[in-house]
Each structure stands twice: as structure tokens, then as C-alpha cells.
Amino acid sequence: MKKILTSLLVLFFLSIGYSTQAKSIRIALAEPPSDELAAFFVALDRAKANGLEYEWTAFADEELAIQSVLSGQMDIGFGTPYSAMQKSKAPIRIIFQLSKLKFFPVTTKDYSKLEDLDGEPILLHSRGGGTDSIANVIEEKLGIKFGERSYISGSANRVAALLANQAKATIIDLSNKNKIMASHGDQFNTLPMFDVDASDEALFANLDWIKANADSVDIFVSALLSVYRDMAKDPTMVRRETNPDGPIGELPEEVLAELDGFYTDAVAGGLYDVDGGGEKAAKADMEWYSKAGQLEGDLASLDINDFWYLKPLNDNK
Amino acid sequence: MINRSLSLKLLSAILIFGAWEISSRSGINYAFPTFFESMSALFDMIASGLIFKAYAETLKPLVVGVLISTFLGVGIGVWVGLSEKFDWLVSPIFIIMQSAPLAALIPLIIMAYGIGLTSKTFVVCIMAMPVIVLNTSGAVKNTPSSLIEMSKSFLASEREVILKIIIPSASPVIFAGLRLGVSAGFIGAILAELKITPTGVGDIISYSRMTADYPSMYAAIFSIIVLAVIFLNVLERIEKYLFAGNNKGYIS
Numbered sequence: 300m301k302k303i304l305t306s307l308l309v310l311f312f313l314s315i316g317y318s319t320q321a322k323s324i325r326i327a328l329a330e331p332p333s334d335e336l337a338a339f340f341v342a343l344d345r346a347k348a349n350g351l352e353y354e355w356t357a358f359a360d361e362e363l364a365i366q367s368v369l370s371g372q373m374d375i376g377f378g379t380p381y382s383a384m385q386k387s388k389a390p391i392r393i394i395f396q397l398s399k400l401k402f403f404p405v406t407t408k409d410y411s412k413l414e415d416l417d418g419e420p421i422l423l424h425s426r427g428g429g430t431d432s433i434a435n436v437i438e439e440k441l442g443i444k445f446g447e448r449s450y451i452s453g454s455a456n457r458v459a460a461l462l463a464n465q466a467k468a469t470i471i472d473l474s475n476k477n478k479i480m481a482s483h484g485d486q487f488n489t490l491p492m493f494d495v496d497a498s499d500e501a502l503f504a505n506l507d508w509i510k511a512n513a514d515s516v517d518i519f520v521s522a523l524l525s526v527y528r529d530m531a532k533d534p535t536m537v538r539r540e541t542n543p544d545g546p547i548g549e550l551p552e553e554v555l556a557e558l559d560g561f562y563t564d565a566v567a568g569g570l571y572d573v574d575g576g577g578e579k580a581a582k583a584d585m586e587w588y589s590k591a592g593q594l595e596g597d598l599a600s601l602d603i604n605d606f607w608y609l610k611p612l613n614d615n616k
Numbered sequence: 617m618i619n620r621s622l623s624l625k626l627l628s629a630i631l632i633f634g635a636w637e638i639s640s641r642s643g644i645n646y647a648f649p650t651f652f653e654s655m656s657a658l659f660d661m662i663a664s665g666l667i668f669k670a671y672a673e674t675l676k677p678l679v680v681g682v683l684i685s686t687f688l689g690v691g692i693g694v695w696v697g698l699s700e701k702f703d704w705l706v707s708p709i710f711i712i713m714q715s716a717p718l719a720a721l722i723p724l725i726i727m728a729y730g731i732g733l734t735s736k737t738f739v740v741c742i743m744a745m746p747v748i749v750l751n752t753s754g755a756v757k758n759t760p761s762s763l764i765e766m767s768k769s770f771l772a773s774e775r776e777v778i779l780k781i782i783i784p785s786a787s788p789v790i791f792a793g794l795r796l797g798v799s800a801g802f803i804g805a806i807l808a809e810l811k812i813t814p815t816g817v818g819d820i821i822s823y824s825r826m827t828a829d830y831p832s833m834y835a836a837i838f839s840i841i842v843l844a845v846i847f848l849n850v851l852e853r854i855e856k857y858l859f860a861g862n863n864k865g866y867i868s
Contacts, residue, residue: 387828425814427827449731
């Protein structure tokens with residue numbers, strides 16, 4: 300009994316020591332480091348050069364990353380936690396738009412425009428997820444109704460399903476659309492779609508934490524902005540500035556070789572906002588996620604300040 | 617006057633749910649709803665019939681998988697226990713199945729069997745069958761030899777030895793294996809619904825997580841646990857009914 304009590308006490312003091320000592324910010328990534336996160340890691344390196352200490356943990360999916368921030372185990376998370384912000388009592392706010400919801404309907408040659416998909420089955424990421432919301436908004440804008448929706452997570456997996464003839468229509472991200480159109484352009488169509496300004500990935504944190512760590516947040520946001528601006532001028536800077544010993548630099552050579560192409564396409568495709576989103580993105584998000592059914596209530600009654608904390612961005616304009 | 621075992625069970629439930637309620641109210645985590653919030657979400661789902669629709673979907677692979685595993689598993693297990701050659705041939709497969717990290721194998725299963733009912737049933741079987749087979753074969757091998765000798769001296773045929781001596785004597789361990797196998801099958805069914813394609817209860821869990829409706833998420837998880845417990849109790853009743861003389865005291 301005495302032993303157990305002593306070890307509990309030791310654990311307790313250790314944990315106190317840990318929590319007071321840990322000053323570096325803890326970032327919850329929604330996926331393992333991949334080509335899509337290269338620009339983000341370049342920004343982290345720049346922030347580190349300006350004195351920001353950080354550590355990151357990759358989660359298996361976005362919801363786990365959101366939950367880890369809600370529980371306070373992580374400081375900054377990745378994703379678009381609009382329903383979590385509205386439904387949980389947590390004071391979570393978005394501070395930066397990392398990428399826009401640029402996804403593309405890709406189908407077999409049987410279809411040539413979105414209207415053709417009326418009543419047709421479609422393959423999406425997950426119920427309630429980003430591509431599901433795109434499908435909802437397509438239905439609403441064009442007055443069509445998709446047939447049965449089935450779900451496979453990951454654009455690459457949906458491409459595999461498309462190639463294996465398990466689906467005829469899906470919605471996938473830019474890089475996978477480019478890959479499949481380059482290799483199997485004769486079998487598939489990319490259907491023309493309207494422009495979307497809403498966020499796919501954004502950085503968010505607990506408001507109390509943001510205010511208590513204003514300096515760190517400021518360094519981080521300014522580093523992100525500088526990278527996004529440089530990248531808009533020259534997308535190849537991402538590859539050049541990638542730390543060869545970092546999580547991105549250690550990816551296989553084939554992935555690194557495609558970074559230039561990926562970022563050139565992404566910048567040209569308008570995936571990134573050079574101003575980090577801000578008010579414009581917040582408005583687009585609220586409109587989008589209301590239509591998509593992730594935000595409840597009348598659009599007019601939603602307040603931007605309940606979802607975004609714009610100060611760090613405004614200070615860095 | 618309620619009997620003592622029931623009152624103890626109720627007390628243990630109150631303690632656990634009370635701890636749940638208190639820990640959530642203490643605000644350790646915004647993503648952790650209170651017990652009452654979760655229960656009210658569960659009643660909403662029951663009232664709207666959503667949960668029944670979900671279970672109609674989830675029970676398909678679960679029931680099919682558990683039935684296959686039970687009959688095939690006990691059959692194979694008895695055979696493995698009786699024949700040394702068959703033991704060498706088959707046991708390694710089930711030992712490997714039991715120790716393989718299933719979640720990592722799911723992409724392979726999808727590749728082989730697609731994303732439909734077959735894959736999910738297969739996942740349930742992989743989870744449930746090894747423990748049933750291995751327990752059954754172990755129990756059959758451990759039949760007291762004096763009983764078998766006795767039956768032979770009474771001129772019992774081979775079939776009678778199996779049906780009247782070996783299986784009744786092995787029944788407690790076979791049923792222990794069945795209970796473990798069925799609970800593993802429940803895990804497999806939910807795992808399949810979360811990892812292959814979200815349908816049924818797995819869909820409620822992942823969708824309510826996606827929309828941050830945490831009370832519904834915990835309600836769905838709670839409901840599957842309750843169902844598993846009920847199912848295991850039913851299994852105990854069946855055992856008690858089939859092998860009344862063999863009750864070694866653990867059937868409550």
C-alpha cells in the first residue's frame with residue numbers, strides 16, 4: 300500500500316513538473332506528414348527560426364485531432380471543427396485557413412456534367428465530411444439529387460475504387476485528380492464545378508490558450524503568412540526550403556520530386572489564400588457549412604466571432 | 617426484497633455511471649458528455665427508431681459471422697481435439713488468425729472481398745472463430761481418460777463416446793470459448809463498420825463524431841455494450857439449459 304501511494308505521489312509530481320515545464324506548443328496534425336503538409340512544415344521551420352518551440356503529433360483522422368484540442372491534450376489542431384465549435388461548449392476558434400475545399404467530381408465517360416449525376420450513386424469520403432458537404436451543396440445549387448452515397452475515406456482509395464470499377468462517380472482532391480487524369484484521362488472526366496472559397500483545413504485552438512500564448516501564435520501566423528505569400532510568387536520555394544532532415548524531407552524521393560508540380564498546380568488552382576483566410580474565409584465557411592448541414596440555425600444569426608479569432612491575422616496584415 | 621446479487625449489480629452500475637457523470641461534469645474534456653446527456657441521446661435515437669434501423673444493419677454481419685463461427689468453430693474444434701493430424705494441420709491457422717493485428721489486415725480483406733457484407737462477416741469470423749476453435753479443441757483433448765475408458769467398457773460406440781462423454785465434459789470450456797468468441801465478434805462487427813464502410817451503429821458512431829454530437833456517439837457505444845452483455849447472458853442461459861449437470865458455479 301505504501302509503495303502504491305509513493306508511486307502515485309511521484310507520478311503526480313512528475314505530471315505537475317511536466318505541465319509547467321512544457322512550453323513548446325503542441326500541434327495536432329490530422330494526418331501523417333505528406334506532400335500536402337510540406338508548406339506547413341516550411342512555415343514551422345521559419346517560426347522556429349524566430350524562436351517558436353513546437354512539437355507535433357499526427358492523428359489518424361481529423362476528428363481525433365479535434366478531440367485532442369477539445370480535451371486540452373494538444374494546443375493547436377488541424378481541421379474544420381465547425382460543428383464541434385457550435386455543439387460543444389469549448390471556446391475553440393479558427394485562426395488561419397490552411398487550404399480551401401477544392402475538390403473535383405471525377406466520373407467515368409458516361410457523364411459529362413454535374414446534372415448527369417442526378418439519381419446516380421456517388422462515392423464520398425465520409426458521412427458529414429467535406430466531400431459529403433460538397434455533394435449537399437451541389438444538390439442544392441443544381442436542384443439534383445444524387446443516388447446512393449457510399450463512403451471510402453481517402454482520395455487515393457476512391458481513385459482505386461474508380462479504377463477497379465467499383466464506382467462510377469466520386470469527388471477527389473486536386474493532386475489525385477491530376478494523377479488519375481494524367482494516367483487514365485481517356486477513361487474519366489473531370490466535371491466542371493463552381494468555385495468554392497470555404498476552408499478544408501484550418502488551424503484552430505482554444506481561445507483561452509490563444510490569448511495566453513499570444514506571442515507564440517503571432518510568430519506562427521506571421522511565418523505561415525510569409526510562406527503563403529512567397530509560395531504564391533514561386534511555388535518551388537517549398538521544395539527548396541524543405542528541411543532534408545525534417546518529417547517532409549525524409550519522405551521518399553518520388554514524393555519529394557513531385558512537390559514542385561503539386562504546389563504549382565495547387566497555387567494555380569487557388570487552393571491557398573495568401574491572407575490566411577480571415578473574414579472573407581470565415582463568411583464563406585459559415586455560408587458553406589450551413590448549407591452543408593454542419594452548422595445549425597439561420598445563417599444571419601451566426602456570428603463570425605463565435606468561430607474565428609481574427610486578431611493574429613489582422614495584427615500581421 | 618430484492619436479492620443480494622441483484623442489489624450488488626445495481627450498486628456497481630450506480631457507482632460506474634455516477635463516476636461517469638461526475639468526471640464529465642468536472643469538465644475534464646469538452647468532448648466527453650455526461651451520463652444523462654448520453655442517455656437522453658440514446659432515448660432520442662430509440663424514439664426516432666434510428667437505433668433500430670442501425671442495428672438491423674449491424675446485426676447482419678454480426679449474426680451471420682457469429683453463427684458461422686459457432687457451428688464451424690465448435691465442429692472444427694472437436695475434430696482438432698480428436699485427431700492429432702488434423703490438429704497439426706489446422707491449429708496453426710487459428711493461432712495465426714488470433715494473433716494477427718486485424719485492423720492492419722483490413723485493407724487486404726477489402727482487396728479480396730470488396731466493401732460489402734462479405735468483408736464484414738469475414739472480419740467477425742476472424743475475431744470470433746480462433747478462440748472458439750482453440751478452446752473447444754483444448755477442452756476435448758482434456759476429457760478425463762477414465763470417463764472414456766468407462767464408456768468403452770460399457771461398449772459405447774465411437775459416436776456415443778463423442779456425444780455422451782466428450783462433448784458434455786468439454787461443455788464448460790466450450791461455452792467459455794463461445795462467450796469470448798461472441799464478445800470478440802461484437803468487437804469485429806464494430807471494427808468492420810468503422811474501418812471498412814460506415815453502416816449501422818458504426819455509422820452512428822463515426823457520423824456523430826464527425827458532427828461533434830458526442831452524446832449520440834457515446835450513446836451508440838453504450839448501446840452496443842449493453843447488447844453484448846445481454847447476448848452473453850442469453851448464452852449463459854442456453855448453457856445452463858443444455859448442460860444443467862455441468863454447472864460449475866460460474867453461471868450467474
